[in-house]
Amino acid sequence: MMHCYLMSSRRSFIRKAIGFTAISVGASILTDAHPIDAFIPAPIPKQKVLLTINGKQMELMVDIRSTVLDLLREQLGMTGTKKGCAMGDCGACMIHVNGNRTNACLTLAVYNDGNKITTIEGLSKADALHPMQAAFLKHDSFQCGYCTSGQIMSAVACLKEGKATNRDAIKEYMKRNICRCGSYQNIVDAIEEVKKSGAAI
Numbered sequence: 001m002m003h004c005y006l007m008s009s010r011r012s013f014i015r016k017a018i019g020f021t022a023i024s025v026g027a028s029i030l031t032d033a034h035p036i037d038a039f040i041p042a043p044i045p046k047q048k049v050l051l052t053i054n055g056k057q058m059e060l061m062v063d064i065r066s067t068v069l070d071l072l073r074e075q076l077g078m079t080g081t082k083k084g085c086a087m088g089d090c091g092a093c094m095i096h097v098n099g100n101r102t103n104a105c106l107t108l109a110v111y112n113d114g115n116k117i118t119t120i121e122g123l124s125k126a127d128a129l130h131p132m133q134a135a136f137l138k139h140d141s142f143q144c145g146y147c148t149s150g151q152i153m154s155a156v157a158c159l160k161e162g163k164a165t166n167r168d169a170i171k172e173y174m175k176r177n178i179c180r181c182g183s184y185q186n187i188v189d190a191i192e193e194v195k196k197s198g199a200a201i
């Protein structure tokens, strides 16, 4: 008899506990319900930047999250600079910022306010190819061409920085640029030729 009484009171306790929990959870859902506004994304802030791109001054409103690479390709339609890894590993996005080679995928546009940017589109003068572009053509320094604009921007920087002292030094400098087609020897040939020619770069 005592056993039955204990069983019944335990069942009743469990029922009450479950009921209480359900009411608490329900009440919490009702009282903690997020207002619908919480699910609407806030507008992305934009910021004004002044850039000189290939000699042309531009005042631009940019998404504060935008890299220079995305600014060039998506906002300005300058697709000569390529996006490969988007994390600083392949060199496809190489540009010059204030004369220094820079991975465009690693630098935010808003950090470059006032900077001078040169892209592959800014190397040639009118119809004349830059000597490095001409040398790449002459030496077949590309196959699919996806890495080529980044390779050329690095190659020009290599000469400007005086790093093309010999083939090994060129290879060392150019190792930030990956070519999946394996055009490495021809790229070094092109750089060596421009160096020997003494052409103004």
Ligand code: FES
Binding pocket: 082, 083, 084, 085, 086, 087, 088, 089, 090, 091, 092, 093, 094, 103, 104, 105, 106
């Ligand atoms: S896209 Fe910038 S390093 Fe690969």
Ligand code: FES
Binding pocket: 141, 142, 143, 144, 145, 146, 147, 148, 178, 179, 180, 181, 182, 183
């Ligand atoms: S030419 Fe194809 S990745 Fe370099």
